[in-house]
Amino acid sequence: MIKVQPQFRNQIWGNRMLNNLFGINDGKIGEVWLLSGHPLFTTLIDNRSINDISKELCGKDFERFPLLIKLISTSDWLSVQVHPDDEYARSVEKEPWGKNEAWYFLTDGEIAICEEPSRLVEAFEKGNWSDVLRIEKIKKGTFVNIPAGVIHALGSNSTVIEVQQSSDLTYRIYDWGRPRETHIKKALEVSKAVKFEELIVEKINTKYFIMEYVKTSKINGFSVVVPTILEKNFGAFVIPKDSREYVENSVVIKLGEFFLNS
Template sequence: MYPLKFNNIYFDKIWGGRDLEIFRDNLPEGNIGESWDIACHPHGTGIVSNGDYKGKSLKELIEKEKEKVVGTEISLDRFPLLVKLINAKDKLSVQVHPDDEYGYRVEGEPGKTEVWYVLEAFEGANLVVGTKDCTKEQFVEAIKKGSFDQYMNRIEVKKGEVFFVKSGLVHAIGEGVIIAEIQQNSDTTYRVYDYNRGRELHIDKALETIDFSLKGGKSKGIKVEYPGYTKTYFCLCEHFALEKFDITNNLKDISDKERFYILTCTEGHGKIVYDEGELNIVKGESVLIPATLGQYSIKGNLSVLKSYVPNIEKVEKEILESCTTS
């Protein structure tokens, strides 16, 4: 096995734009709102773009190589993660995602918990993460009036900030941002309000899934210094872990036979060097590290997100040991 890149899957959205052209030269025409970069979903499945498996879909690759790709602790029935870039030139709808129980029961697919990394923030960039001083009754009244601003926890954001969006949390991506989003492999979204753009709303389902007790905010992370790089632990939950490496020279790592990794470059450029070769990685690209890759290095001056489905106890122990020895 070797590090895998995939063709970008682009989606034209009413709120999209052309900002991905800052670091991409393959955008199709239109207002591009989303690029699915590591995906294995009925609405979009990535096609390998490099190496011996070029032209195979991620679904086909998993069916052929099984645990060699995803790892021994990851179910072969459904790839667990979806990694995308979102370009919001205009604000997205006020929305919510269900949890797993509701998602499987009503939609036949998992719920959606996600995490946002602000890849670019332009003038006026903002996000909505949760409600404030709002009961369900007040929210229903706001839906009727189409007036939400007083209840929205709207935050001005900067490049490099991270926000954890749990299922059940009301949220909206505001205008003027490019977001790297790591999420459960689900495409279920319930729109509550869409600024009179004529798209379908899902108010009844949304009201059944919103958790008004949830509070949203910026993830501060735990940073640990190492020779040649820093590592920041941003979030850890049953669905995924997110870490960030700021590399100034060389980071040595090894794959985990129990699980795959996904690396997403957020700044700079470099190379992933492994036993049988090397692979360039630049800002905006994601690479799947198969469970059986073995030892590899990331060389260059770059920042990289690492996402994966964790063994929570194992990661918690790693964090404690890192903080103790650093």
């Protein structure tokens, strides 16, 4: 397995637990980009961009490696937000993909979901966000699937492994009183109705990526391995396409058929 070097992004809602974990004094880390081909932070493996060696690693050439894997930890609520799908991202934002994502909770945490986007107008007019949002506690070890179009927010004191398409497209709807920019028009155009119960799953198996917890197993072929125990030297590991490795107490991520067959 090849260990890759993480990169760090400060956030207003970040948790200094991550600063302590990685020995970084400055700022307040919210996101650790564990593996990325995105131009904002691009992973280097043996001093080469993951975008340049994707065929060696997974057997496919990608101009931008299509998955973005993060460690996220919060001290406050993230904004209520939504992400576009592929079609909207290409036609409106001129980006290759939208942003379907999923979380694995490393700690107990909390999320908010807006099950019915038509109620957003009511929330803007009346300010009754607590009625419009469904807020739920999430237990450690839970997978939550967040398809493009689902209005959501990650709660305070939550630590998750996040896997998503390689996109940074986020439309902010409500930010709990913080004076940050919102993107209401686009958010309303891409939002979809959902039931909270549909989002809680045993493992993530979408056309974009597969994400599952492995207690102990041999893993064959290209995979990204993220340990579920937070400790010094935490990071992601890559298993190249022709390798087989023993893995324990980790989340294992594989490319889905959308990318394998494209």
